[in-house]
Amino acid sequence: MNIIPPSTLARVGLMAALTAVGAFIRIPFPYVPVTLQVPCVCLAGAWLGPRYGALSQVVYLLAGLLGFPVFAHGGGPQYLLKPSFGYLAAFPLAAWSVGKIGRGAHSTPRAIIATISGLVVVYLVGTAGLYLNLRFLTGQDISFAAVVRLGLLPLPKDLLLTLPVTVWVFRRREPGRSGRNTVRKCCCT
Amino acid sequence: MPALRNLTLGRYVPTASVVHGLDPRTKLLASIGLMVSVLATPNLPVLGLYFGFLAVSTRASRLPAAMLLRNLQAFTWLFLFTIIMHALMTPGTVLLAFPWWNLTVTREGAHGGLFYGLRLAAVIVTASLLTLTTAPLELTGGLERLLGPLRRIGVPAHDLALMITIALRFIPVLIDEAERLRKAQLARGADFGGGPLRRARQMIPLLAPLFISAFDRADRLALAMESRCYRGGEGRTSYHELRFRRHDLLAALIATMIGLGITIVPRLLHR
Numbered sequence: 001m002n003i004i005p006p007s008t009l010a011r012v013g014l015m016a017a018l019t020a021v022g023a024f025i026r027i028p029f030p031y032v033p034v035t036l037q038v039p040c041v042c043l044a045g046a047w048l049g050p051r052y053g054a055l056s057q058v059v060y061l062l063a064g065l066l067g068f069p070v071f072a073h074g075g076g077p078q079y080l081l082k083p084s085f086g087y088l089a090a091f092p093l094a095a096w097s098v099g100k101i102g103r104g105a106h107s108t109p110r111a112i113i114a115t116i117s118g119l120v121v122v123y124l125v126g127t128a129g130l131y132l133n134l135r136f137l138t139g140q141d142i143s144f145a146a147v148v149r150l151g152l153l154p155l156p157k158d159l160l161l162t163l164p165v166t167v168w169v170f171r172r173r174e175p176g177r178s179g180r181n182t183v184r185k186c187c188c189t
Numbered sequence: 190m191p192a193l194r195n196l197t198l199g200r201y202v203p204t205a206s207v208v209h210g211l212d213p214r215t216k217l218l219a220s221i222g223l224m225v226s227v228l229a230t231p232n233l234p235v236l237g238l239y240f241g242f243l244a245v246s247t248r249a250s251r252l253p254a255a256m257l258l259r260n261l262q263a264f265t266w267l268f269l270f271t272i273i274m275h276a277l278m279t280p281g282t283v284l285l286a287f288p289w290w291n292l293t294v295t296r297e298g299a300h301g302g303l304f305y306g307l308r309l310a311a312v313i314v315t316a317s318l319l320t321l322t323t324a325p326l327e328l329t330g331g332l333e334r335l336l337g338p339l340r341r342i343g344v345p346a347h348d349l350a351l352m353i354t355i356a357l358r359f360i361p362v363l364i365d366e367a368e369r370l371r372k373a374q375l376a377r378g379a380d381f382g383g384g385p386l387r388r389a390r391q392m393i394p395l396l397a398p399l400f401i402s403a404f405d406r407a408d409r410l411a412l413a414m415e416s417r418c419y420r421g422g423e424g425r426t427s428y429h430e431l432r433f434r435r436h437d438l439l440a441a442l443i444a445t446m447i448g449l450g451i452t453i454v455p456r457l458l459h460r
Contacts, residue, residue, distance in 0.1 A: 003420065003421035003423075004345060004348050004421070005411075006410075006411040006414035006415050006419050007407075007408065007411035007415075008411075009348060009351060009352055009355065009411070009414070010355060010407040010408070010410040010411040010414070011404070011407045011411075012352050012355075013351075013352045013353075013354075013355025013356040013358075013359060013407070014355070014356070014359050014403055014404070014406070014407040016352065016353075016355075016356035017355075017356040017357070017358075017359035017360045017363055018359075018363065018400075018403065020356065020360050021360060021363045021364060021367070024364075025367070025392075036392075036396075043400070047404075055352075056352075058349070059349060059352045059353055059356055060356065062332070062349065062353055063353045063356055063357060066320075066325055066328045066329060066332065066353070067201070067319070067320030067323070067325050067328060068325050068353075068357060070356075070360070076260075076316050076317065076319075076320040077220065077221070077224065077316040077319065077320070078260070078264075078312065078313040078316035078317065081264075081267075081309060081312055081313065082264075082267070083267065164393075
């Protein structure tokens with residue numbers, strides 16, 4: 001692998017930091033509070049492209065697993081055992097998928113499809129992780145349907161929050177619309 | 190967001206102990222190995238032996254036991270869920286019956302719940318021991334060295350470690366910035382109250398400037414790195430050199446023995 005340029009290094013680090021901060025900005029919806037984490041993951045894909053978007057999420061996961069308190073409830077290797085770790089593990093893949101499908105998206109429908117693909121990945125892997133964790137780690141006889149019901153609970157709210165944010169980002173990348181160079185020139189893939 | 194403000198501290202407890210003095214690479218590998226071994230332990234008595242080892246390590250690292258227990262607290266509901274589900278759902282000899290709810294607690298269920306619950310606790314305590322005795326930046330350095338050989342197959346070990354450091358440096362900056370923006374919008378008459386939908390809409394005047402200024406910052410950092418001739422990890426030296434000493438070897442040997450002792454040996458004896 002050739003040297004990653006400093007500008008990319010800084011941006012990847014920044015997106016990892018934003019994901020960490022996103023975990024702590026809560027909007028108190030009833031039943032399941034929604035954090036800004038999933039929007040940040042989709043942002044990473046939209047802004048950095050598939051490869052570096054995914055890398056930023058790998059950095060985020062590594063930082064958390066090494067023990068920095070960047071996850072919603074602290075950090076450390078024991079987080080691997082949390083039933084909800086599947087959702088975190090899906091972040092790199094989700095960022096990759098948003099970046100891949102939305103690469104150079106100038107139309108709103110394409111941006112929406114890219115964002116939804118990211119959400120689908122998060123929920124698919126997250127729910128599978130939830131099932132595997134409950135089934136094999138704690139050794140419970142729980143039906144897959146019950147886990148799916150449990151796992152999909154926060155989906156509509158995430159969708160509501162993520163779509164506008166990501167579509168906004170994709171549209172800002174459009175030349176001529178963006179007021180600031182900094183946002184326009186960051187298609188660094 | 191007080192937890193994130195003193196991020197560099199993490200949950201590391203600096204005391205002068207043998208365990209603290211070990212090379213982070215040794216501790217990383219040993220705890221990963223031990224956590225995997227614990228998940229492969231066959232029965233309760235062996236798990237009990239492992240808890241003995243954990244008690245000795247906690248003594249050796251001069252940590253208050255209450256600290257470790259506090260780390261278990263985050264997993265309370267998972268423990269309860271595990272134990273209760275097992276106790277109620279496993280068929281077998283009935284210990285306790287609740288005819289009103291049509292529920293029974295069986296001997297096998299109670300045993301299973303205890304085993305799975307304790308196994309979970311053992312893994313969590315092992316992981317906590319690692320993060321309580323090793324400074325996070327030390328761990329990052331250790332990870333960089335451990336991943337070093339993988340550079341040949343395209344794993345950017347140095348860049349990963351650097352990006353983790355950059356991310357951690359950015360987090361408090363972003364939090365301060367968000368706070369400043371919130372106050373600025375409040376001063377201009379913004380109202381952050383109301384129902385959930387309204388609140389979600391109120392995030393936009395906060396997030397848009399936050400993201401834009403954050404990217405400005407990243408660009409300035411990149412410029413600073415370039416003007417100081419940053420050229421990647423090739424041939425870079427570090428101020429704190431990691432050394433693999435004799436007691437690291439000893440610790441690695443002990444961890445290997447314990448790991449094998451709780452997985453393979455009981456199975457061999459049983460045959």
